[in-house]
Amino acid sequence: MVLTPNPRVVLAKNPSYELPVAGEHIVYDPSPTIDLDLKLNGGFLTKTLLLSPEPYMRERIRDASIESYSTPMQVGQPLVGFGLVLVLRSEKEGVKAGDYMYGFTPWEAYTVQPYMDARTEYKNFPAYTFDMDSLVLQPVPNPEGAFPWTRYCSCIGAPGLTAFIGLEHLAPDAKAGQTIYVSSGASGVGRLKTIGSASTDAKVEYMRSVGADVAFNYKTTPVAAALAEHGPIDLFFDNVGGEQLEAALENMNFKGRVISCGAIAEYNIPNDQRYGIKNMSIMFKRRIRLEGFIVADTPEYNTRFFTEIPPLVAQGKITGQEQLFAGLERGPEAFLSMFDGKSTAKPVVVVDRIWIMNPTLYYSRIPHNP
């Protein structure tokens, strides 16, 4: 039996509400090993290529006694999130060695999938909760080098899918000439007049480069004033919440629409310290509709997304800016960069260093001899 190192990024301890600390709560552990020849018992063995830190993961990092919309991650176990994996061996029908798959996977180098013994159905979960782990790995198209594989961790993965479904599902009547405001820097919304905000100047510059009509840093610019100047807003895609939401409501147009998709401003503070929104009466004064949304509810859009968007990415019509973190050991840093102001773009953890060591492979398949 040969043991191969199988490093992981572990949830060592739940923070309460504060920002998690690398080395204390989120810990890189190089010590585990795996026998790559072990029995698969009907599962399949994968090598992790890319991992996609995303803000919703913060909500899953909590004590299991705290109710929320997603199932909690397990203390002592690796973080779980969207990623790209390569199948090394398989005993599962429909999955074969050499497949590239995208979906939920633990933050470790190698995994015998499915990693949960008792994967459950959404409908069996308590009210309000959502089995995040049901977002199973699925084979993804290999575009023969048309775009970097990392795009699966940005514009053609869950972040892009969220923007796509959010607009398609909740704002199908958006039309040319209207003004959309996207907090937390989504981009590429097309013919609408687009206002974007983000938390760093570099992201603001990026939003301008991809065509935002107006872009500003919401940490250094008074948001209400900026929106008053460039609004009113017909459609607000909110990923930040708190003061951003209040400022946007103040500048919404009559019969405007708000898509509430996230609240990164609130993920690392105690409930009673969250910002209190004082202008909700605008909802009836201007007949606003605000609707909550997460991407996993509406899988009926997935086929269209995965059919229509990758070609647009390949043609350069949709682009995504990524910040690559080379090596699983940089996982804690990559995760925390979303909350501590250090991220410069969508973070991606490049677990398999072959892509970093040899950039010409970045667009190619990786040879799958483990």
Added chain:
Amino acid sequence: MVLTPNPRVVLAKNPSYELPVAGEHIVYDPSPTIDLDLKLNGGFLTKTLLLSPEPYMRERIRDASIESYSTPMQVGQPLVGFGLVLVLRSEKEGVKAGDYMYGFTPWEAYTVQPYMDARTEYKNFPAYTFDMDSLVLQPVPNPEGAFPWTRYCSCIGAPGLTAFIGLEHLAPDAKAGQTIYVSSGASGVGRLKTIGSASTDAKVEYMRSVGADVAFNYKTTPVAAALAEHGPIDLFFDNVGGEQLEAALENMNFKGRVISCGAIAEYNIPNDQRYGIKNMSIMFKRRIRLEGFIVADTPEYNTRFFTEIPPLVAQGKITGQEQLFAGLERGPEAFLSMFDGKSTAKPVVVVDRIWIMNPTLYYSRIPHNP
């Protein structure tokens, strides 16, 4: 020329954000007179029978420089609100002496209608504003004594119409077995499990008497705890806002719906002292839809309402509890009772004392010899 007293209730001075004071801001003035034989110039002369104080009127009482969703009332002029009037003389086509009309009218004994020289169209108003004065008087059915005329100031007037349209327009898919929560004590919602809250014990008792499954006083009961016990809520019809909205969100069901129709908790406090709602992230965690609504946007429902509801009121299937204030001089008190905790039911100002002096006339037409 014979001059007849024409007392009025005048907006003497705008309060800033505090509760208006009778005698200072809202003043009964017995001194005006009117020549009932005066020329009508194509208009019509009405005698005011009933006036309906309603919470939205507070928003109209503000300095004209403060932008809001409704046009401001005029300092020095009578309050304006929904009421029932009797036509004494008319030079206007389609309106004849003896007609009973319901709609906007000034708080004075006699009026040459239309009272505004420059009544304008909704579309000419600035964004976000609403010409409240366009809710013109219209003849209303005379049910030959089937119900008290005061019902036009409660369940078959704007308050009832608001509940009707709110549910028909924004919650057409509400179904038996679901739980609805109505803040500020609306009632009679039918087969849904109904939870109601109100600001006094008397109103709570009333809600129970008309069939609310659960009723409580939101000023003395911890709202979140009461809703946790009797929820979760599928549909929330919010007339109060602030802490009530926060407590209801906390107890909303997955994919619940909120109809935001008013915020009486906020009408008499400065903007920066309004309650801040801290749990808006529930909107996406539970995929809630919250939609603002005011009754005047959807006149297409009015015909159905005025056709279907009055017979149900006549048959006693829908009832409304009213608190009568006899005499226009009690107008300021009736108006303020909505905000100072002194109201016991929907206030109605009975301007024409004949209904108070002779209750048998209460269900009848009033002789129209001025």
